[in-house]
Amino acid sequence: MRTKDETKVQLILQTALKMIARIGLAGLKMSDLAKEAGVATGTVYIYFEDKNHLIRELYFYLTHVGTNNSTQQIAENDPLKIKIKKLARNYLDDNINNPEHSAFLEQYFRSPYFQENGSNRPEEVQLQPIYHLIVEGQRQSLIKEADPEWLVMLVCGMLNEVAKVSVYTKKSVTPAEWELTFSVLWDGIKS
Amino acid sequence: MRTKDETKVQLILQTALKMIARIGLAGLKMSDLAKEAGVATGTVYIYFEDKNHLIRELYFYLTHVGTNNSTQQIAENDPLKIKIKKLARNYLDDNINNPEHSAFLEQYFRSPYFQENGSNRPEEVQLQPIYHLIVEGQRQSLIKEADPEWLVMLVCGMLNEVAKVSVYTKKSVTPAEWELTFSVLWDGIKS
Amino acid sequence: MRTKDETKVQLILQTALKMIARIGLAGLKMSDLAKEAGVATGTVYIYFEDKNHLIRELYFYLTHVGTNNSTQQIAENDPLKIKIKKLARNYLDDNINNPEHSAFLEQYFRSPYFQENGSNRPEEVQLQPIYHLIVEGQRQSLIKEADPEWLVMLVCGMLNEVAKVSVYTKKSVTPAEWELTFSVLWDGIKS
Amino acid sequence: MRTKDETKVQLILQTALKMIARIGLAGLKMSDLAKEAGVATGTVYIYFEDKNHLIRELYFYLTHVGTNNSTQQIAENDPLKIKIKKLARNYLDDNINNPEHSAFLEQYFRSPYFQENGSNRPEEVQLQPIYHLIVEGQRQSLIKEADPEWLVMLVCGMLNEVAKVSVYTKKSVTPAEWELTFSVLWDGIKS
DNA sequence: GATGAATGAGCGTTCATTCAT
């Protein structure tokens, strides 16, 4: 069913993502999606077998394409603490700038679309670049000796919460708030 | 005459809560809910005006009733660090033992049921008992001088994440994992 | 099922009649009827087998009890024209003063309650007292030689229309209007 | 693409009209209507917002389209009495041939569909062509000097009743019956 | 391929009727 008009696939997925963040996964109607994407209802079904497949494709699209909008460049020779700080900040910014991303995922895992699907929720902690930095920090005895996956989880938990509140209150994170956040993060994991 | 059984409100709400955690807010069908609660479809409509009101009532039920399952007793003369540790543990356990609670809330805020409602998402951070302990800790110079609400947010972010993973993987938190978690938490906020 | 408490039967029928005139036969709900009559829903079912029977009983109640509110006394020795005039006026007043009566009948014949019932719409023209006066008038050569039932029908058609408009516009019939009406009526049928 | 078929509006309205005459306004089920019109249930909702709107549209359709099936031609130079006779006959025939018309209107005004609607029952007597003939007759001193609207009302009352009985008994009006009817009508209004 | 009118299974809700008290 996939055709050469790959831009239409992107258009539909992006539109779906935007709408889901706005009205929720449950509220998404195929006809509304088509209208907002500027195509006919039937057209959606040319590119996606049904709503199930569309949502699932959206999931793969998000998890595999990634965001990679990281603005802060991490220099190879930055000290580890600075690397982690920049990485954490990028992670936070990604979450704040792409709230649809997490909005969708949060809903997806609890939705019938995920449940019907046999696939398991991936715990791709290792994919987080922060994972490797933490392992590296442990090698340098800068970071607590402990299950690095657990540390990543705690760090991400904090950052996710900051992002969620920032998005919800529509206030950006002030420099002071960011310094406080990183201070708690770093003091928490440093050895 | 059969007397109006007010426990049916509880029964229906509890059943709804269980089902929503299992099949999602979007997948909840009034007839299924009635069947699982052991009543007729019409009976649900005696106690709740419509699905909208049912969901909304469930929200108020959860936010106002609270869980209060905290098993670990906090002694008045415990040192502050111990108090926080026990409280954090209780918070974690509540979240793990009542996964439907957060499962519902997470979905509710993104659902049409919340959106149609004019009410705003309350950010009742001060209601968290942990808030008062942190303020107390700051008074004793045990905890970083910083916006206590922000600290609470970071701490809850960590604990929420731990609970989420624990529920998802169906593994309880080992003593070692808990010690690690609290270590990061405490080192992060202590002054 | 009929019990000695015949007043409750009357109460329910009268309440039903009032409500049907107000909200229509289709809009009548058994629970509303019970509430407005001041009894419990189940009580209605003690006196009437089901809604079908209730409506049918209401029909028999109206057609057999009659209204007999005729205020103008017809003297035995009035001239025929005066007798007919008084009778027509009584017929008109009955229709105006009991608008629920015709409101119900009009709806009944077109409703599923009548249709399901095998009974035929009775054409009990002979029951109209006016019928006998017209036959008498024909014997006296005062009234056109023609099918008396047809004449009754035409006369009733006029009076029904006058009553309908009077009820709808909530204006009573002025003496001048009544004189005009009877003039048309009498000139139409007199020989 | 199937082109939107505006004749479907007519088809659905006509089918609804037929069914309402048969089973009553209250008995009309959207699914039955769709089936009898030969379309799917959902299709009805493409052309009409809901049952309420459908019924209301049917009302406007009937009152604005009119019947205009008058078969008897009225010649310009017919004497007034003949003109009125032909017009009365046309009015009668219209009522007999389109019994659904009056069957619907009679039910509509007493139904919840009309009551919920703010609109008032129009009493457009002047729209009746017979009104103008009666005024003309009064100018020629052929017809009683009296409120012409009231005369129209009486005349229509008679004819409505004749039509109603004819439809109900399924017997057409014989020439003798018609002559009698018009005799009563004319003698009633002539001066 | 693209369109959007048409479809109909399925859900939310109502209300005549029953029945435990």
Place this chain on the structure above:
DNA sequence: CATGAATGAACGCTCATTCAT
């Protein structure tokens, strides 16, 4: 008898999906 909470069949309406153009 009286009550009104409980019942569940049946209706109004929605929306994912199809298909004639």
